[in-house]
Amino acid sequence: MKIVKTVAEVRAQVAEWRKTGMSVGLVPTMGYLHEGHASLIKASVRDNDKTVVSVFVNPMQFGPAEDLESYPRDINRDSLLAGECGADLIFNPEPEEMYHEGFSSFVDMSVLTQELCGLSRPVHFRGVCTVVTKLFNIVKPDRAYFGKKDAQQLAVVRHMVDDLNMDLTIVGCPIIREDDGLAKSSRNTYLNADERKAALVLSKALALGADLIRGGEKSCSAIIAKMKEFIEKEPLARIDYVKIVDCATMQQIDTLDRPALAAMAVYIGKTRLIDNFFTEDL
Ligand code: PAF
DSSP states (O other): OEEEOSHHHHHHHHHHHHHTTOOEEEEEEOSSOOHHHHHHHHHHHHHOSEEEEEEOOOGGGSOTTSSTTTSOOOHHHHHHHHHHTTOOEEEOOOHHHHSOTTOOOOOOOSSSSSSHHHHHSTTHHHHHHHHHHHHHHHHOOSEEEEEGGGHHHHHHHHHHHHHTTOSSEEEEEOOOBOTTSOBOOGGGGGOOHHHHHHTHHHHHHHHHHHHHHHTTOOBHHHHHHHHHHHHHTSTTEEEEEEEEEETTTOOBOSBOOSOEEEEEEEEETTEEEEEEEEGGGO
8 A cells, every 4th residue: 555645745646547538536645544444445445446545633623622622543453454455545744744834724624623622623624624624635536535523514515526626536434333333433432331331322222212203202302312311321421412403404403304413522531522413214
């Protein structure tokens, strides 16, 4: 697996592939790859002639009190996993390569970002939109792959691509879970054994919400109250949010009368985990 660290090297390699008319897929990641990322890479390998995986812990999307420093990093492990999945190139820039001195241009969004994670992480989506735009400009992929675990991120990126006429297709891929239901996440590595058990409250609370919806419950506040009540029974859990929003606007709704997203962020100890489901997938 070839790992390159500069924009110039990625551009040279992609230009080489383009000469023979090959299509290119991009899987943007922050590394410490797991089966969730593997499923994105495999989808890209399936759809494109060549696949680039970017591994970059983007400082711009972390708030001051967040886990930028402790975010797990292991490029050798990442390179092995990406290679096994069929990726062709890893782009692993240093922060200075992405944000040179005097960097001062940003991509931001005034819709979709006010609720859910955008509310608890005010600078997050500006950082995501800026870095994703840069990655799209560097790699110029035909398709880019994002997981549905970050459902709001997926909606924001799709909206940005549409607003700014970016010439690529965004592909959303299903959440990958551990056998017991916990959504795969690089942040799961922060959990100790007790926290790992406690972390099941997220997927179990969502399963409870999904059952209520399947049973015909239409009141969002009733569904949310039951999910919160369940989570609050777990002493290691502290709710950031549990919400049901319109899929298109990410705004909260009262009644389940349109495609919706049930999403939550819950601290397990110091670790903030997210999970969700789309009512359309039930
Ligand atoms: O989902 C992530 O890992 C990141 O937000 C992304 C899309 C790679 C941008 O840094």
